[in-house]
Amino acid sequence: MRLVFLKVRTLRKPVFAVAIAGWLLPAPIVAQPASRRFEATSVKLNRSGSDTSDTTTTPGRISLINVTLISVVRRAFGVQDSQIIGAPAWLSTERFDIVTVTGGGERLSDKERQPLFQALLADRFGLKYHEETRQLRAYALVAANTGSKLLPSKVPGEYGMKVRTEPGRQVLHSTRGNIPRLIEILSRLTGSIVADQTGLTGQYDFTLEWTPAEDTDGTGPSLFTALQEQLGLRLKPVKTAVRVIVIDRIDSPSPN
DSSP states (O other), X not given: OHHHHHHHHHHHHHHHHHHHHHHHSOSOEEOOOOSOOOSEEEEEEOOSOOOOOEEEEETTEEEEEEEEHHHHHHHHHTOOGGGEEXXXXXXXXXXXEEXXXXXXXXXXXXXXXXXXXXXXXXXXXXXXXXXXXXXXXXXXXXXXXXXXOOOBOOSOOOOEEEEEEETTEEEEEEEEEOHHHHHHHHHHHHTSEEEEOSOOXXXXXXXXXXXXXXXXXXXXXXXXXXXXXXIXXXXXXXXXXXXXXXXXXXXXXOOO
């Protein structure tokens, strides 16, 4: 009995010391491998040449068609593009069809999917990463001085929020849309982190139209102006401490 007792103490002491050291030391945070995994996964290059992607989620199955890998990293960690550091260029250019079986009949939430996508990236793309906290320039989405113009949706229908490009303008049409999805779209359009400070938690029907910054011949409002005039919202520049994912290594996918 005495011998067993000594072994347990010997084993526990280093673990306790590492835990205390990890608590005392600042970032970087060493990332731990995800424990949950998809039951089955198919990964194939998509050579269609299209830049349109599609995501279909049904109970027990998730299909990501013609997606970039940077978008999968976003899903895996719940971050925006500007929070992903060290990503090679091909993560934003090469496109894939990724079809997964979750191993259950339930429809998983975004949070529940994250460890599954993290494991997929590690298993099929050899992802190695760590987390840090950095001071980054960002935007806060707030109500304009005139107040928000968004009204809760009262019309039954399926959720939908997509940006389409038309001659001289871009249009975001929302059906029962929400602020978290708007934040994601604005982050992609501005290339910056966008934090939600609106306090708006409902579902909203609206149409937002603006002229892209690169369209020098456009006569419509900029995205920033359109937000204020059409939705009563404003993007306020801020600088804040932000969690970032630093990619140490990622490889081309292993074959199915």
